[in-house]
Amino acid sequence: xxxxxxxxxxxxxxxxxxxxxxxxxxxxxxxxxxxxxxxxxxxxxxxxxxxxxxxxxxxxxxxxxxxxxxxxxxxxxxxxxxxxxxxxxxxxxxxxxxxxxxxxxxxxxxxxxxxxxxxxxxxxxxxxxxxxxxxxxxxxxxxxxxxxxxxxxxxxxxxxxxxxxxxxxxxxxxx
Amino acid sequence: xxxxxxxxxxxxxxxxxxxxxxxxxxxxxxxxxxxxxxxxxxxxxxxxxxxxxxxxxxxxxxxxxxxxxxxxxxxxxxxxxxxxxxxxxxxxxxxxxxxxxxxxxxxxxxxxxxxxxxxxxxxxxxxxxxxxxxxxxxxxxxxxxxxxxxxxxxxxxxxxxxxxxxxxxxxxxxxxxxxxxxxxxxxxxxxxxxxxxxxxxxxxxxxxxxxxxxxxxxxxxxxxxxxxxxxxxxxxxxxxxxxxxxxxxxxxxxxxxxxxxxxxxxxxxxxxxxxxxxxxxxxxxxxxxxxxxxxxxxxxxxxxxxxxxxxxxxxxxxxxxxxxxxxxxxxxxxxxxxxxxxxxxxxxxxxxxxxxxxxxxxxxxxxxxxxxxxxxxxxxxxxxxxxxxxxxxxxxxxxxxxxxxxxxxxxxxxxxxxxxxxxxxxxxxxxxx
Numbered sequence: 001x002x003x004x005x006x007x008x009x010x011x012x013x014x015x016x017x018x019x020x021x022x023x024x025x026x027x028x029x030x031x032x033x034x035x036x037x038x039x040x041x042x043x044x045x046x047x048x049x050x051x052x053x054x055x056x057x058x059x060x061x062x063x064x065x066x067x068x069x070x071x072x073x074x075x076x077x078x079x080x081x082x083x084x085x086x087x088x089x090x091x092x093x094x095x096x097x098x099x100x101x102x103x104x105x106x107x108x109x110x111x112x113x114x115x116x117x118x119x120x121x122x123x124x125x126x127x128x129x130x131x132x133x134x135x136x137x138x139x140x141x142x143x144x145x146x147x148x149x150x151x152x153x154x155x156x157x158x159x160x161x162x163x164x165x166x167x168x169x170x171x172x173x174x175x
Numbered sequence: 176x177x178x179x180x181x182x183x184x185x186x187x188x189x190x191x192x193x194x195x196x197x198x199x200x201x202x203x204x205x206x207x208x209x210x211x212x213x214x215x216x217x218x219x220x221x222x223x224x225x226x227x228x229x230x231x232x233x234x235x236x237x238x239x240x241x242x243x244x245x246x247x248x249x250x251x252x253x254x255x256x257x258x259x260x261x262x263x264x265x266x267x268x269x270x271x272x273x274x275x276x277x278x279x280x281x282x283x284x285x286x287x288x289x290x291x292x293x294x295x296x297x298x299x300x301x302x303x304x305x306x307x308x309x310x311x312x313x314x315x316x317x318x319x320x321x322x323x324x325x326x327x328x329x330x331x332x333x334x335x336x337x338x339x340x341x342x343x344x345x346x347x348x349x350x351x352x353x354x355x356x357x358x359x360x361x362x363x364x365x366x367x368x369x370x371x372x373x374x375x376x377x378x379x380x381x382x383x384x385x386x387x388x389x390x391x392x393x394x395x396x397x398x399x400x401x402x403x404x405x406x407x408x409x410x411x412x413x414x415x416x417x418x419x420x421x422x423x424x425x426x427x428x429x430x431x432x433x434x435x436x437x438x439x440x441x442x443x444x445x446x447x448x449x450x451x452x453x454x455x456x457x458x459x460x461x462x463x464x465x466x467x468x469x470x471x472x473x474x475x476x477x478x479x480x481x482x483x484x485x486x487x488x489x490x491x492x493x494x495x496x497x498x499x500x501x502x503x504x505x506x507x508x509x510x511x512x513x514x515x516x517x518x519x520x521x522x523x524x525x526x527x528x529x530x531x532x533x534x535x536x537x538x539x540x541x542x543x544x545x546x547x548x549x550x551x552x553x554x555x556x557x558x559x560x561x562x563x564x565x566x567x568x569x570x571x572x573x574x575x576x577x578x579x580x581x582x583x584x585x586x587x588x589x590x591x592x593x594x595x596x597x598x599x600x601x602x603x604x605x606x607x608x
Binding site: 009011012026028029030031032035036041042043044060061062063064065066067068069070071073074075077078088089090091092093095096097098099100102105 | 204223230324330342362428572
């Protein structure tokens with residue numbers, strides 16, 4: 001199958017390739033992860049017990065406490081940080097986390113290219129934080145079906161839009 | 176392209192020392208990531224001082240090394256010895272009460288280490304308050320004033336209620352801004368970004384403080400990333416205590432930094448006013464069912480023995496402490512329950528003066544200052560088998576730290592549980608109305 005390509009805005013340069021960890025409701029700030037291991041601790045989280053360590057973290061944005069970036073920064077210091085970040089819409093907390101961790105980061109995707117919808121946990125993803133190109137180089141199997149690869153990706157790309165119109169784009173003045 | 180002033184160029188060139196230089200370098204990097212065109216001067220800041228648990232990953236006892244790696248994101252050791260002279264800077268919560276460590280199972284050594292961190296910050300120019308409610312001690316940014324804060328509810332209150340301008344940023348960036356006096360002029364620091372984006376029609380009956388708290392979570396869990404909700408409903412009486420509880424739970428359940436409450440926040444005299452002539456990008460309905468779901472997600476089912484009851488998230492004001500004293504007077508907290516009320520240090524002094532502290536202590540309770548259970552963390556929480564809180568924020572945060580039962584109720588039901596030593600079905604909302 002051909003790689004699926006998404007285009008956002010590269011905000012921290014670097015090219016990384018790794019396994020995606022998609023958190024469609026983000027991760028709670030202050031205590032959402034154990035910074036020593038990167039393991040998600042948040043009660044009720046879809047990925048509770050999974051570590052962000054060495055993964056391409058795919059998020060809609062931040063969530064919760066202003067103590068959000070510091071947990072990702074601390075995980076980074078502990079060697080348990082993500083390999084890269086792909087974020088639907090940047091917000092201030094994500095901006096600080098990116099500035100502190102300095103891992104390849106791409107943000108701000110068009111509404112029909114929402115990475116939280118088009119990338120699935122387990123996909124192999126290449127992130128170019130300079131050009132803003134995010135490629136799904138190998139699609140993970142869709143649980144419960146025989147569909148793999150292209151079929152799984154097409155299924156995702158036809159998924160419903162957020163009923164509330166998706167994330168809000170902030171005006172950007174990037175040149 | 177980021178434009179810098181002559182002052183900022185000078186700081187970047189090292190004219191004002193390495194600490195300020197590195198702080199502004201970080202702010203510039205942050206601004207470029209956001210796509211900001213310029214920086215703005217920060218005249219109010221709260222910063223997160225103390226020997227916080229997450230700093231342990233640094234595995235160093237060198238306070239300068241810890242500060243530099245964790246807050247400045249550099250490998251060199253730079254002493255934190257100054258702050259921006261034109262900012263009103265005070266400290267947020269630390270992992271210790273300001274006077275005691277034994278009630279929390281903390282060692283004297285850890286207490287002394289925390290005190291060392293606070294003393295370093297004080298010498299650098301931070302006023303040590305130790306509160307998530309900085310407004311209780313006069314930290315009140317006015318309309319148009321640029322602020323940074325480490326407390327998410329204060330971001331929402333500053334923008335929504337006071338018309339000031341601030342983003343959530345983060346703990347590191349709050350230090351950078353408090354040191355160099357600058358933050359990216361982006362997001363809520365830009366006037367046109369303050370218009371509402373989504374209409375929230377509240378059909379549920381909302382009156383008590385707990386209901387405003389549950390409403391904040393109900394909205395936050397449904398809100399798209401980056402939205403500015405315009406909340407409209409027929410509320411009972413609306414007070415500062417209620418709005419701050421709404422903003423607190425809204426902040427921790429979303430990335431919302433600004434919210435209008437029609438008829439009650441100054442930029443939302445009407446729905447149209449809040450949207451500034453723009454069309455809503457979407458509409459949310461909050462009905463009774465959404466409120467019940469919000470409660471059920473924050474309060475464990477059933478009844479059970481409890482041994483920790485904590486009130487004051489955000490830190491209580493003096494009126495709330497008075498209400499605790501009045502409701503508790505003449506009663507006794509169950510001997511197996513650690514009953515605590517959290518506030519800011521000067522408010523505790525006022526509680527002493529008014530006799531509220533004596534009443535609460537005679538009943539077997541305590542007033543603590545400078546921290547809260549989820550900031551102290553698992554070493555403290557693990558000692559308890561059943562916890563009761565009066566705040567969605569505290570209940571949800573503690574639930575991620577412990578497998579123990581966590582219950583949520585209003586002030587009166589929390590005190591009833593503390594006296595009984597049990598959480599009962601009858602304490603549950605909405606029966607507590």
